[in-house]
Amino acid sequence: MGAFTYHKPATVGEAADLAAELHGARFVAGGTDVVVLLKQRKIDPANLISLRNVAELTYIDSADGLSLGSGVTHTRIANHDYIRARYSALADGARVVGSKQIRNVATLGGNICNAAPSADTACPLLALDAAVRILGREGEREVPIDDFFLGPNKVALADGELVLGIKLPATSEKSGSAYIKHSRRQAMELPMVGVAAWVSVSIGGSEERCRGALECEHTPDVIQLLQNEEVVLEDVRIAMGVVAPRPIRAREAEAKLKGQVVSGALFESMGDVAVSECQARDSFRCDAGYRLEMVRVLTKRAILKAIDRIMRPGREADIDLLW
Amino acid sequence: MAYKDTMSAEAISALGGAVEELLHIGKGAPRTAEIDKVTGKAVYIDEYQRPGMLHGKILYSKHAHARISSINTDKAKALPGVRAVLTGYDVPDVRVGFLGDQTLLKRDVVRQYRDEVAAVAAITPEIAEEACRLIEVEYEPLPAVFDPLEAMKPDAPLVHEVDARGRPLRSNILPLPWKLTAGDVEKAKAESAYVVKDEASTTWINQCCMGTSGCVAEFDSNNNLTFVSLTNVVFGAKGRIASYLDNIGLKRKRIRVLNPVVGGSFGTKLDTDIYEFICIQLALQTRKPVKLQFSRDEEFFALPPRQAARFTIEQGCDKDGHLTFRKCEAILDNGAYTSWGATTPSVMMLPMSSMYRVPNVLFQATCVYTNNIYSQAMRGYGNPQAAFALETSMDHLAEVAGFDPADFRMINRNQPGDVTPMECKITTCPLDRCITAVREKIDWDQKRGKGNGRGVGMASLIHVAGGARIYMSDGTGIRIKVTENGELDVISGSTDQGQGSPTVMAQIIAEATGFMPEDVNMIFGDSALGLWDAGTHASRHTFVAGNAAVRAGAQVKQQILELAVQYIPKLVKSALKKQKRKNPDFVEPELDYSLIDSPEKMDIKNRFIFPKAEPDHPYFRMEARDVVRRGLHVGTGESKHVVAEVFWDPPTQMLNAEMKGNYSCTYAFGAAGVEVEVDKETGEVKILNLVSAHDVGRAVNPILVKGQVYGAAYQGVGMGLSERVQVVEGKVVNGNFRDYKILTAKDTFPVEAVIVEDPDPAGPYGAKGIGEPGLVPTAPAIANAVYDAVGVRILDLPITPEKVLAALKAKGE
Numbered sequence A: 001m002g003a004f005t006y007h008k009p010a011t012v013g014e015a016a017d018l019a020a021e022l023h024g025a026r027f028v029a030g031g032t033d034v035v036v037l038l039k040q041r042k043i044d045p046a047n048l049i050s051l052r053n054v055a056e057l058t059y060i061d062s063a064d065g066l067s068l069g070s071g072v073t074h075t076r077i078a079n080h081d082y083i084r085a086r087y088s089a090l091a092d093g094a095r096v097v098g099s100k101q102i103r104n105v106a107t108l109g110g111n112i113c114n115a116a117p118s119a120d121t122a123c124p125l126l127a128l129d130a131a132v133r134i135l136g137r138e139g140e141r142e143v144p145i146d147d148f149f150l151g152p153n154k155v156a157l158a159d160g161e162l163v164l165g166i167k168l169p170a171t172s173e174k175s176g177s178a179y180i181k182h183s184r185r186q187a188m189e190l191p192m193v194g195v196a197a198w199v200s201v202s203i204g205g206s207e208e209r210c211r212g213a214l215e216c217e218h219t220p221d222v223i224q225l226l227q228n229e230e231v232v233l234e235d236v237r238i239a240m241g242v243v244a245p246r247p248i249r250a251r252e253a254e255a256k257l258k259g260q261v262v263s264g265a266l267f268e269s270m271g272d273v274a275v276s277e278c279q280a281r282d283s284f285r286c287d288a289g290y291r292l293e294m295v296r297v298l299t300k301r302a303i304l305k306a307i308d309r310i311m312r313p314g315r316e317a318d319i320d321l322l323w
Numbered sequence B: 001m002a003y004k005d006t007m008s009a010e011a012i013s014a015l016g017g018a019v020e021e022l023l024h025i026g027k028g029a030p031r032t033a034e035i036d037k038v039t040g041k042a043v044y045i046d047e048y049q050r051p052g053m054l055h056g057k058i059l060y061s062k063h064a065h066a067r068i069s070s071i072n073t074d075k076a077k078a079l080p081g082v083r084a085v086l087t088g089y090d091v092p093d094v095r096v097g098f099l100g101d102q103t104l105l106k107r108d109v110v111r112q113y114r115d116e117v118a119a120v121a122a123i124t125p126e127i128a129e130e131a132c133r134l135i136e137v138e139y140e141p142l143p144a145v146f147d148p149l150e151a152m153k154p155d156a157p158l159v160h161e162v163d164a165r166g167r168p169l170r171s172n173i174l175p176l177p178w179k180l181t182a183g184d185v186e187k188a189k190a191e192s193a194y195v196v197k198d199e200a201s202t203t204w205i206n207q208c209c210m211g212t213s214g215c216v217a218e219f220d221s222n223n224n225l226t227f228v229s230l231t232n233v234v235f236g237a238k239g240r241i242a243s244y245l246d247n248i249g250l251k252r253k254r255i256r257v258l259n260p261v262v263g264g265s266f267g268t269k270l271d272t273d274i275y276e277f278i279c280i281q282l283a284l285q286t287r288k289p290v291k292l293q294f295s296r297d298e299e300f301f302a303l304p305p306r307q308a309a310r311f312t313i314e315q316g317c318d319k320d321g322h323l324t325f326r327k328c329e330a331i332l333d334n335g336a337y338t339s340w341g342a343t344t345p346s347v348m349m350l351p352m353s354s355m356y357r358v359p360n361v362l363f364q365a366t367c368v369y370t371n372n373i374y375s376q377a378m379r380g381y382g383n384p385q386a387a388f389a390l391e392t393s394m395d396h397l398a399e400v401a402g403f404d405p406a407d408f409r410m411i412n413r414n415q416p417g418d419v420t421p422m423e424c425k426i427t428t429c430p431l432d433r434c435i436t437a438v439r440e441k442i443d444w445d446q447k448r449g450k451g452n453g454r455g456v457g458m459a460s461l462i463h464v465a466g467g468a469r470i471y472m473s474d475g476t477g478i479r480i481k482v483t484e485n486g487e488l489d490v491i492s493g494s495t496d497q498g499q500g501s502p503t504v505m506a507q508i509i510a511e512a513t514g515f516m517p518e519d520v521n522m523i524f525g526d527s528a529l530g531l532w533d534a535g536t537h538a539s540r541h542t543f544v545a546g547n548a549a550v551r552a553g554a555q556v557k558q559q560i561l562e563l564a565v566q567y568i569p570k571l572v573k574s575a576l577k578k579q580k581r582k583n584p585d586f587v588e589p590e591l592d593y594s595l596i597d598s599p600e601k602m603d604i605k606n607r608f609i610f611p612k613a614e615p616d617h618p619y620f621r622m623e624a625r626d627v628v629r630r631g632l633h634v635g636t637g638e639s640k641h642v643v644a645e646v647f648w649d650p651p652t653q654m655l656n657a658e659m660k661g662n663y664s665c666t667y668a669f670g671a672a673g674v675e676v677e678v679d680k681e682t683g684e685v686k687i688l689n690l691v692s693a694h695d696v697g698r699a700v701n702p703i704l705v706k707g708q709v710y711g712a713a714y715q716g717v718g719m720g721l722s723e724r725v726q727v728v729e730g731k732v733v734n735g736n737f738r739d740y741k742i743l744t745a746k747d748t749f750p751v752e753a754v755i756v757e758d759p760d761p762a763g764p765y766g767a768k769g770i771g772e773p774g775l776v777p778t779a780p781a782i783a784n785a786v787y788d789a790v791g792v793r794i795l796d797l798p799i800t801p802e803k804v805l806a807a808l809k810a811k812g813e
C-alpha cells in the first residue's frame, strides 16, 4: 500500500470542498473495499477523504417512502424493523454482506459506489426502484439506480462527486420483496448469482388459503395452490447480479409476468426470458451454465418469497427456507 | 488369522491393572497452556524479534514454465534499506528437497508459478516487498503440461530434463514405483460374485493454518546457526539444514532449531520448505538475523497443499458379501518438484490393503511431474484421498451385491488378531462398536433409502495409531527433572503444534510420577535441549511421547521412593526431636519404620508419598518435594538429583521392499455417518447431522479428543463439499479466503463425536493416536449420503452444487 494523506471532514460541505480541491482523491466510508484495493495496489490515491465523521450521511428516514444516507451501515439496515417489513429485499441483501465485522463498518454508499457485479445491495435497490442522490459541483441531482451502474466498478459519478444517499418509493401492503444470494457458504462470500424481486399482487381467491399454500413443502405444490387462488402479479421488478458486467433488471421477464396469474408454466417461460437477458460468464468462481440455471430457479423463488412477505407479514424472513 | 502379541511387557505393565484408580488420565483437564494464545500474549513467529533483524521477501515466477533470459537487480539493490538481493547466480548451485529436484533460487528455468527467482533482505518487510517489485526478470515461455495424464504421454513437454545427479530424463514419471500386492487379484476377481469399478478423484486442499509460515535465521560469528522454525520435525529439519550447509561449504557447523508458538500445522511443517533455505541464505549473506514470513497470499500459492489424486478402483465380493479383492491404481499430479506429497501412497496403502478384511490386494501409484504446484502432507496424509475412493466403492459394491452399506461394512470389518495383507497386526479393534454407534446415532435404519432429497451415508477408517515407522527411528526422547519446589521441568524432543500436547503430556506425567498436571512445565521444540524425535506427525505424539513419558515418569517415581526410604525416617526423626526439644513432655510415638523400608512399599499420588499399607500415616505421609529437596542437599558427597531421561523407539518394523510390515504398534479405527439434504433444483448439499465415532484406545483427555474429532470433521466436510485450490494453467486463482471456500462459523452444523474406548496394551494408559482420523471418513460419508438422498454418485471432490445438478440432469431429473 502506498502512502496517502488522510482527511477527516465533519460535514458534507467540507467533504465536497476537499474533493473539489484534491483532484483524484478517494472517498472512504467503511473502507472495506478501499483498503483491499489499496493493499492490492489496484488504487494508489494521494488523498483519502474519510466520510466516517460525517453524521449527515447516516440518516434513515421513512416519512415518505424510504431515504437512507450513504453512510448507513449494513448492520443498521439489516436490523431495521421497518426496512425488514417493507423493503425486505434490501434487508435481505444487507444482512448477507461479508460477516458481522464487515457489516458493522461497511456502508450502503460504499457498496453501490464500488459497484461490484456481485454487490449484495445492488439487486435489491434495482428491484425496489431506488434513486441515487448525488452531490456534484452544480449541486444535488438524482439518478435512477439503473442509470447509476455503468459497468464493473463503474458508476455515474464524476471526479469529486459524492453520493448523499438513496431514495426508495413508498410501498403498499400488497407488495413485497426478497433477495436471494446464491453462494457456496453462509458468510464471507460473493454470490454465484443474486436475484431480487419486488411484486405487487391481487388475489382472486382466499388469502387464507394462500397462506396455507405457503406452508407446503414442495415448490410445485405452492405454485399450484397459489394459482388456484388466482394470485395475479400486478406489477413486478426483477434484478439479477453476477450474470452481466453490472447488476441488471430483467425487464423482459418482468413484462412476461405482469398482469398474469402465477403458474408453473408462467414461471417456466419467465425463466427462459430471464436467462436470455443475461450475459453470464464462465469464471473460476462459477460456470456460466450453472449461473443461468440458477437464474431460472432463483427468479421463481425470489418472487414466491416476495409473495410470502405480502401474505404472511411480520413473519421473520428466513432466507434459508425454500419451502 | 493368528496373531501373537509382540508388544513389550513393559508397555503392558504401564497399564498396571490399576486402571480404575487413574487420577489424571481420562479427565477433561482444561488447556491452561493456551490461555496466552487466546489473550494474544503468545509469541508466534509474527511477533518474534531479534535485535537488528532484517526482513526477507521472495520474488516468484510469472510463468508456469519458462526460460529466464535475464534478471536485473540494480534498481532493487539501489533502494534505500535493502541489505541483500539474491538470485540463482548469488547462491551456490545446491539441490534441496526429498528428491533433490530443485535449487533455492531458480536461475535458468522456472517450472511453476511459485518458483523462487530472487530474494531480498531489507530493514522492513515493506521495503523488501518494494525491492522485489523492482527486480526485472525476462522470461521466454516454454511449453508446459498441466494434466498428469497428458504429462505421462511420450511426447509431453519434459518438466525436468535431468535428474538430481544430472542424468538425462526421458519421462515425467517419477522413479517412485509405489506398489503393494498380496494374493491373486485377477483370480479372485474372476471368482467374485459381484464386482464394481469406479474412478474417483480428490483435489488440492490448502491446510489453512491460522498462523502463516515463517522463520528467523541467525548466524553467530563462527557461522553456527540458530534457526527459529515452525517445523514439527525439529531433528528432520536440522538434518536437512545441516546437509545444506555442508553442501555450501559450511561443514560441521552447530545448528540449533527452535520452535516459537506455532499457529497450526496440519502437515505444512513436515518438510523444510524452500523459503526456509532462502532465509538462511539471506542471513548468511547479511550477517544479520533475517525473518521471512509469508503473507496469506503466499500461504495459498507458495505453500504446498494436500496431494491431489485420481484413482481407478475395483472391488469384488462373494454372495455372502465378503470382500474378495481390491485393486486400485492411483495417479498423482506431483507438480514441478517433489515434497512429501509424492510419498502419500505409502499411507494410501494402509486403507487400500487393510481397511476391512480383504485377502487379495493390488495397489499401485504413479507420481507424475507437471508444471502445477507441488504438494506435501496434510492431516491424514494420503488416507483421506484413498478412503474417498475406497469407501464410495464400498457403497457401490454393497448396492450391487444387495446389502445395506452398514451391514456390508460389518460383514467385512476388521477384528482383533487379524494380520492384514500389508502385514499390519491388528490388536485392539472396536470397529464394530464405531459402526454401530454411528448407525444408532444417525438413525440409519429410519432414514436410509428414502430417496426424498434427504439421505444418510457412512464410511470407516483405519489409521496408524501407535507411531509410524517411516524413518529408521520412530523414537522420541523425554527428560523429566524434579525441582526442589516440586515442579517437573520436562523437555520433550518433539514439538507442540497447538494440538494440546502440553495438557495431555502433563496429565500422563502427573499420572506416572504421582505429581499434579499443573506441576508439569513442558518444553518442546528445541533441538539443543531435546533428545531426538521423529516428529509430531502421523498422529504419533500422544502415543510415542506418552510412552516415553510413562517410562521416564516411572523412573522419577522410583528415584523419589528410593530417596524416601533413605530420608523419610531421617526427616521424621529430626521432626520428632525438634518437638521434644520444644516440649519436654512430648512422648515420642512408636513408629513402624518397616512400612517404608523399601520403595515397593510406598507410592506417590497427588504430590504425596505414603506407605501403601497405611496411606494416611500421620508421620510417613509426606510431600514428595520435601524428600527431593532433602536428597539434593545431603551435606556430604552424596546429594542426588531426581531426573530421568528416556529414549523410546516403538517395537515396530520398517516396511520391507514389498511395502509390508507392522509399522505401527497399533491402528485406530472409526466411522462417520452423515445426514444430508440435497436441493434438487440448485444441487446444494446441506449437512443436517454428522456423527463421528472413534476408537481412541483410551481418551487421556476427552475434551481434547473431541476437539480433534470436531476440527477434523469440519475439515473433512470442507474437503467433501467446498474446498479446492483452483489451479488454472499452473496458477492458483483462488488464493485468498474469499475464494477459497473453507467453512465459516455460520456454516456449522451439529457434530457428535463419539469416543469408543478399548484401552490398547501398547498405548500410554491405553491411548491411541487420534490427531488425523476424524478427517478421513467424512468426505466419503457425504458422497454416500448424497447418493442415498438423490441417487447420484459424485466421485470427484469437492461435491459442488454444479456437479450435483449436472449429475441429476444426466440422470433425467
Ligand SMILES: Cc1cc2nc3c(=O)[nH]c(=O)nc-3n(C[C@H](O)[C@H](O)[C@H](O)COP(=O)(O)OP(=O)(O)OC[C@H]3O[C@@H](n4cnc5c(N)ncnc54)[C@H](O)[C@@H]3O)c2cc1C
Pocket (backbone or CB within 6 Å): A026, A027, A028, A029, A030, A031, A032, A033, A034, A035, A036, A051, A070, A071, A096, A097, A098, A099, A102, A105, A106, A107, A108, A109, A110, A111, A112, A113, A114, A118, A119, A120, A121, A161, A162, A163, A164, A188, A189, A190
Ligand atoms: C471480507 C469482506 C467481505 C465482503 N463481503 C461482501 C459481500 O458479501 N457482499 C457485498 O456486496 N460486498 C462485500 N464486501 C465488499 C464491501 O464490504 C461492500 O461493498 C461495502 O458495502 C463497501 O462499503 P464501505 O463503506 O466499506 O466502502 P468503502 O470501501 O469505504 O468505499 C467503496 C467505494 O465507494 C466509494 N464511496 C464510498 N462512499 C461514497 C460516497 N458517499 N460517495 C461517493 N463514493 C463513495 C469509495 O471511494 C470506494 O470507491 C466485502 C468486503 C470484505 C473486505
